[in-house]
Amino acid sequence: MKGWNGRILRIDLSKGKVTHQEFDAEFAAKFVGGRGFAAKILWDETKPGVPPLSPDNLLIMAAGPLTGLALPSSGKMVIAAKSPLTGGYGDGNLGSLAAVHLRRAGFDAIVVSGVAHSPRYISIVDESVQVEDAKDFWGMGAFETESILKRKHGKTVGVLTIGQGGENLVRYASVVSQEGRSGGRPGMGAVMGSKKLKAVVVEGNKEIPVADGSAIREIGAEGYKNIVSNPNYSFFMRQGTMATVEWSQTASILPAYNFRESVFDKADAIGGESAEKIKVAQKGCPNCNMICGGIIEDHENNRSELDYENVVMLGSNIGLSDLKQIAHLNRMADDYGLDTISLGNTIGFAMEASEKRLVQERLEWGSYEDAVRLIDEIVHGKNLGTLLAKGTKATADEIGHGSEKWAMNVKGLEMSAYNCHSAPGMALGLSTSSIGAHHKESWVVGWEINFDRHSYDSQKAAKVIEHQRIRGGIMECLVTCKFPYADMGLTVPYYVRLFEAATGIKLSIDDINALGDRIYSLIRAFWVREYGPRWNRTLDYPPARWFEEAPQKGPERGVKLDRQGYDRLLNNYYEMRGWDHNGVPLSSTLRQQGLADVAQTIGSMQRIG
Ligand code: SF4
Numbered sequence: 240m241k242g243w244n245g246r247i248l249r250i251d252l253s254k255g256k257v258t259h260q261e262f263d264a265e266f267a268a269k270f271v272g273g274r275g276f277a278a279k280i281l282w283d284e285t286k287p288g289v290p291p292l293s294p295d296n297l298l299i300m301a302a303g304p305l306t307g308l309a310l311p312s313s314g315k316m317v318i319a320a321k322s323p324l325t326g327g328y329g330d331g332n333l334g335s336l337a338a339v340h341l342r343r344a345g346f347d348a349i350v351v352s353g354v355a356h357s358p359r360y361i362s363i364v365d366e367s368v369q370v371e372d373a374k375d376f377w378g379m380g381a382f383e384t385e386s387i388l389k390r391k392h393g394k395t396v397g398v399l400t401i402g403q404g405g406e407n408l409v410r411y412a413s414v415v416s417q418e419g420r421s422g423g424r425p426g427m428g429a430v431m432g433s434k435k436l437k438a439v440v441v442e443g444n445k446e447i448p449v450a451d452g453s454a455i456r457e458i459g460a461e462g463y464k465n466i467v468s469n470p471n472y473s474f475f476m477r478q479g480t481m482a483t484v485e486w487s488q489t490a491s492i493l494p495a496y497n498f499r500e501s502v503f504d505k506a507d508a509i510g511g512e513s514a515e516k517i518k519v520a521q522k523g524c525p526n527c528n529m530i531c532g533g534i535i536e537d538h539e540n541n542r543s544e545l546d547y548e549n550v551v552m553l554g555s556n557i558g559l560s561d562l563k564q565i566a567h568l569n570r571m572a573d574d575y576g577l578d579t580i581s582l583g584n585t586i587g588f589a590m591e592a593s594e595k596r597l598v599q600e601r602l603e604w605g606s607y608e609d610a611v612r613l614i615d616e617i618v619h620g621k622n623l624g625t626l627l628a629k630g631t632k633a634t635a636d637e638i639g640h641g642s643e644k645w646a647m648n649v650k651g652l653e654m655s656a657y658n659c660h661s662a663p664g665m666a667l668g669l670s671t672s673s674i675g676a677h678h679k680e681s682w683v684v685g686w687e688i689n690f691d692r693h694s695y696d697s698q699k700a701a702k703v704i705e706h707q708r709i710r711g712g713i714m715e716c717l718v719t720c721k722f723p724y725a726d727m728g729l730t731v732p733y734y735v736r737l738f739e740a741a742t743g744i745k746l747s748i749d750d751i752n753a754l755g756d757r758i759y760s761l762i763r764a765f766w767v768r769e770y771g772p773r774w775n776r777t778l779d780y781p782p783a784r785w786f787e788e789a790p791q792k793g794p795e796r797g798v799k800l801d802r803q804g805y806d807r808l809l810n811n812y813y814e815m816r817g818w819d820h821n822g823v824p825l826s827s828t829l830r831q832q833g834l835a836d837v838a839q840t841i842g843s844m845q846r847i848g
């Protein structure tokens with residue numbers, strides 16, 4: 240088998256047992272890697288209803304067949320588990336040298352089970368795997384932990400770590416690497432913390448087996464060259480994703496004041512132009528030549544890596560317009576190991592709850608001091624932070640008074656930085672994402688605005704699925720970054736050539752779509768299995784605020800989503816996916832997608848129900 244190492248590293252922290260599991264070509268071809276491997280392993284190996292923070296949940300770190308190869312943006316991996324934030328499938332990708340080293344160590348994935356009796360970290364040097372004492376690191380931030388581990392194991396090793404957020408089981412704690420790369424929004428850091436696993440250190444020194452090494456080099460070089468010669472390249476290198484702030488403001492989808500407004504008076508102060516003026520450096524993931532992380536210094540001269548999502552969620556969404564202050568909040572989140580999107584939502588929700596006198600704490604919109612205090616309280620479980628550490632949905636459930644209508648989440652995962660009260664297609668994409676309200680799998684809003692912004696045309700459902708198949712399907716399985724495809728003109732046929740060079744397997748466009756559909760049905764089945772009788776189609780709805788409260792400012796003021804229109808769009812989506820009226824994959828769909836065992840489980844659940 241070429242393209243894959245064919246081995247998964249298994250670590251049972253309860254028993255301190257390390258094993259190597261081989262997988263066959265059929266598993267590799269059917270689930271490919273990354274998200275595909277993670278979803279399959281979680282489906283097969285976790286007991287239905289497993290508590291996410293229990294030893295029986297699995298923490299999966301999975302690379303794909305393109306990871307680590309000399310080609311654009313191949314330095315990524317997926318971190319997955321059953322989510323403690325949503326109770327469903329959770330994953331996220333991050334760029335890290337750990338991804339490259341894992342493949343070079345001779346593995347395609349790590350599966351961690353059990354719980355250690357005291358803090359541990361895992362050290363991998365090729366075949367040699369040790370579970371080491373991490374008592375000295377417990378209580379440290381992610382940056383210091385990584386720095387110490389690199390001093391001990393070598394500065395070129397890959398490190399994945401959690402901060403105090405993961406240790407203290409904040410439900411949206413993430414896994415961090417390289418001071419700013421962060422992944423696993425739906426609480427993968429908390430799952431890691433629940434296992435008392437502080438970090439994973441990886442060093443690999445082997446060749447990654449590929450079908451045609453010279454073709455990989457040639458096609459990889461062609462990709463790098465095409466990226467650099469793309470007309471968007473120099474601007475992207477200057478501003479990365481930050482230019483999206485100005486775009487979102489013009490398009491009236493920029494979240495402000497907990498998504499109450501879709502424009503922000505001070506958007507210019509937090510946009511790409513402002514960030515570019517004070518940018519001091521730039522960094523990115525391994526193997527990437529369009530590094531998108533713009534570094535600025537906060538007011539204490541500490542460096543912070545900014546992108547669109549973290550600036551908006553910790554900026555306009557909480558009414559804050561000082562980029563250096565936003566940079567500091569972002570740095571706190573990265574060091575504590577908290578997802579910035581969920582964190583910004585949670586702070587915005589708390590500020591609105593305070594304004595409405597639903598909580599005792601007095602918080603002011605745009606108050607940097609309040610935000611700093613809340614972040615510390617969230618991480619250390621103090622005052623209102625104890626509740627906010629569980630996420631906006633749980634907080635709204637607790638404080639009541641209709642606050643669930645403006646707790647901006649889907650299935651418990653906080654909303655990405657797009658205010659879609661007047662973009663039904665994007666709202667559908669966010670609401671049907673595999674992990675809850677997340678943008679990365681279907682970014683149809685640019686197309687939608689040019690198409691017919693306010694319509695509920697079924698073409699929007701088709702466009703969401705088209706995006707999900709590529710961005711949430713094949714790319715999350717390969718695992719590779721979407722930006723070269725989305726912004727620099729690398730095409731799906733280009734990735735088909737890379738996949739063939741790596742694995743020797745030639746995929747057709749139909750094969751790619753079938754893979755994406757298989758992964759979406761499998762992940763959807765996981766949600767249905769875990770939610771049981773609680774599962775229903777309203778879980779695929781965006782928050783009530785978008786249906787009931789229109790923004791008061793900007794060109795899209797007064798516009799809100801139409802519930803009947805959204806319902807029709809969701810029906811179109813389900814029909815195109817081969818799912819029933821509640822968004823449950825039909826037995827015939829699952830069988831046709833090669834998931835007969837899943838069909839049996841879902842079918843028997845429905846018979847019992
Ligand atoms: Fe990482 Fe950005 Fe490069 Fe993508 S474009 S691989 S996110 S640095």
